[in-house]
Amino acid sequence: MTSHDNRTAEEPTGKPAAEPAGRRAWLREHSELGVCVLLLALGVLVLTDALTMDVDISQRGPVGPRTVPIAIGIGLLLIAALLAVDVLRGGRGEAEGGEDIDLAEPADWRTVLLLAGVFLATAVLIDPLGFPVAGALLFWGAAFALGSRRLDRDPLIAAVLSVATYGLFNNLLGVPLPGGPLMGVL
Amino acid sequence: MNALNSLIDGFGTALTPINLLWAAVGVLLGTAIGVLPGIGPAMAVALLLPVTYGLDPTGAFIMFAGIYYGAMFGGSTTSILLNTPGETAAVVAAIEGHPMAKSGRGAQALAAAAIGHFAGGLIGTILLVALAPTVADLAVGIGAPDYFAIMVLAFIAVTSVLGSSRIRGLASLLIGLTIGLVGLDQMTGQQRLTFGTLQLADGIDVVIVAVGLFAIGEALWIAAHLRRTTGDAIPVGRPWLGRSELRRSWKPWLRGPVIGFPFGAIPAGGAEIPTFLSYVTEKRLSRHKNEFGKGAVEGVAGPESAASASAAGTLVSMLTLGLPTTAVAAVMLAAFQQYGIQPGPLLFEREPDLVWGLIASLFVGMVLLLALNLPLAPVWAKLLRIPRPYLYAGILFFAAVGAYAVGGEAFDLVILLVIGLIGFGMRRYGLPVLPAVIGVILGPAAEQQLRRALQISDGSVTGLVNTPFSVTVYVIVALLLAWPLLKKLLPGRRTETADSGQPEE
Incomplete structure (x- = not known):
């Protein structure tokens, strides 16, 4: 172990x-x-x-x-x-394994810090910008931090996911999320 | 047969179109989640907790149960086709299932697993119907000292049975209990660990803790060690079984639940140990011993059946005693609390529609799983190709949705991130996550029962052990605590299972 x-x-x-x-x-x-x-x-x-x-x-x-x-x-x-x-005495906690986890590689701190930063930015932006925009930025930012560089596809997926989730929660499930200025315009 | 009548009523609840829809959504979502790497059923249910704000309890629990069963099923698909078990319960399925897939018998392996899940789930749920009301009746007169004893049992069991290090388990439990302290004291309204802030006065919502530890912690941990090269899944057609495989599989399907169900009901790590025991049993009983390790169908059929039955066993303890034995059960318990429902002996009296609707929906869910998943297996296999950045970005995204939906406060996202970072650190240093979650969920309730019990006895500690039930539970606790000593006194026989019984956590 x-x-x-x-x-x-x-x-x-x-x-x-x-x-x-x-x-x-x-x-x-x-x-x-x-x-x-x-x-x-x-x-x-x-x-x-x-x-x-x-x-x-x-x-x-x-x-x-x-x-x-x-x-x-x-x-x-x-x-x-x-x-x-x-x-x-030499006891060590065993780092957790998993199917997408490669423990042979040293920890990639840059990605973790980037993700934490993106998440914190979302917390700051969600009230002024509204959920659809802040959520899309969160998804795109996180995908970017994790190494995705498809500038044609990533923002599109992020926007669709964010707006669809907003609609699902806010309108179908009745869980209110802030629309922000964007939803005010639409 | 009173239980049978209640069950028929339950089917009346489960078979309404809307609840059928939730069951279908649950099993489909559960299977997808089981197939997807990185998401376990506990994380899935945690991420879906916010839907409890918009759904009635019956619909929500029908969906959660579908996710639990579906995820068990989906996990074995990944094991067989990719040799990378997603859930601990599916580790054993990879041992025989993957060699089968490599030698072109993937379709048969998937079919043996699918029917095994159906058989195990069916037998397990029948046992649940037969046993749960009896257990609830036996426990129905229990009071504050008994509740407190059960919770102590949950705390001790989850720290000493699971994981490799008791100290680390206890550390995790104490972290959870500390998080549970934050907020106003339920009996006196005294502020505790709020540091004068208004946001912390309401306490930290269980949803935020569960999502933070399971989803954010896991996503960050994987991000730190993301495997850059992912294996290729073996393409597979429609699952089917030939006559000879059927002849070899039916007995393991029936034997699996006998092993799986009791292990699910006790706090011993869910499906991990019973699947392994089932594998060993099948290997010993098989007439094709030489095929084991190279793709023996019995080695898929038995353990998969045991895994499903253990999920049913878990529900017995959760519904009748309020004792969560696995991470999924712990998160489902949190969902009950969201609705202000206390699972326990009185649940069957107070919420018969909910409980029996939930149990009936398990039968419905299993039929749906079998009907949907045999033809859909090739589609599920395609899910394995989802780009990892999208997968983990999606987890963070839905975690944020869930935490924000709790109270509509951006500050909750900051708390979520902090708890996620704690979860990250726990994974790095081998502190199991489950004790912390159990501590947060049961801690405040345990404190209340303790104080209530001592109030009745006017402060005398004997008030905690004045019922036969609580004494029995404390004896079990003492046995668990003394187990390492007992194990030393009984050498030999157990070493074989102990060595390979915990492949990964």
């Missing part, structure tokens, strides 16, 4: 000849410790929130709104520690 994952993490840079290079390789090998840090931070956050809550004395029942968050917060701290021990 661990051999499976070693391929996804980029190969460590040879032997740790120089001290900083060795440390970087070690960190890369143990990047899962980042998950522990996040779990730890989450635990601290949940506990702080629970402990700073001002609870009415007249809370109903013996168990107030703080008990469960405190339990979850302690659980998070515990699990962060246990996971850290597991990682330092």
Whole structure:
């Protein structure tokens, strides 16, 4: 199982000849410790929130709104520690496989960042531009980020899909989506 | 036979033209989704949750059930023709199905799979009809402590039975429970983890969490590792079976459900283990052992039948106890919550039309699947050629539609992206997604039942274990927790299945 994952993490840079290079390789090998840090931070956050809550004395029942968050917060701290021990002992989470997934290749961060950016742009644009336009931009942008470069076909598919979905949800299913200025004109 | 009468009433519901339409849409969509790489049934149902805003519950659940059964069916098509199983349930189908397709017997492999699904689904659903009302009757008097015990069972089962690492499963569960905390406390109205923002005061909608973890997380993860060269599907004609294959297949079709159904009903990972067990059984019982590995039809027929029956078993636990045993069941539970319906023992009393309509529609769906899919198999195979950028852009697109439809707020899209990035990180570091989703869906309910139970007992912890039902459930929980220890004490026999029982997740 661990051999499976070693391929996804980029190969460590040879032997740790120089001290900083060795440390970087070690960190890369143990990047899962980042998950522990996040779990730890989450635990601290949940506990702080629970402990700073001002609870009415007249809370109903013996168990107030703080008990469960405190339990979850302690659980998070515990699990962060246990996971850290597991990682330092050489345990590794197995990266998930799938039919379109090639774990032999290093992760393509550019595509992921581009997709996240396109998605964020949609969140910003959906209210001023309306769903048909923002949705079409989302589809085209995502397809572009994923490597599709058919300038004749991609925008057309995006526009048809977006307008059809708008019609289906807004008019047939009765789930309102913002039409934006475009639908105002039509 | 009370169940039989209710079932006939259910057919009255399921056979109305509009519900027939939803069943047909469900099985077609489900099959397409099963065939398409990258989309599993859980993601499909999650992406379709927004239709619950516009549809009545019966229609929506008939469609979801069709998707579940259809996706099981479609997954095996990909396995057989492309050797790349889309769903974990279809991994075994590739072992024998793909060699069959390569040697020009793809049509027979597809037919054995299709009829296997029909047989498994049929037997499984009959068992569902026979067992579900009994289970519901047994559990009908259960109160807050019992509900809490069932939820604890769900939490423990989903973290310790599935996946390879309990620590990572628990980490995932805790992340889910934390997301479930966000918002106003249901009993006192106290703000929790809202940081004073209005948008978070209502909590994070389950739809957004499910879509974020299943759809956005998966799409981003695939995008990071997108395979640039996709395999070619083996062209195939109309599925059919010859007499000799029929003679070899009928027994596996009947044996599959015996293995599949019970495994679906318990929280043990859905169809993954039973399909594998069925394969091993067929191999042991077959008179053509030398053909196994080179395309033995029994190795397709049995596991596929087991897979379908396990889906029916899953529905028993989900409908009668409100206990989701697979990701699809978890998302369907979220859909029930959208309608304000609590699945559980009382569901059969409170919503008989919905439940029996849903069960009857399973029979309708299976007939539709068989009737549609045998002739349509060549069309489904063509779906495999869809350009991957369009496929994953489409997933992101529909995820955005779903999240926006929840409340019409652009801010929800930002939350969706954040949860999607969490899902991405979880896939990278091997944290299973299912415990997180179960945590979000069941967490708030579990807290309420816990507090209610302790309120009744005036704070005494004994109030949690004062019924035979809850004690039984906690014994099961204890057994699950002690399982790794027990396994060490019982060496030998199990190692064979344990080694290859979890091909991928």
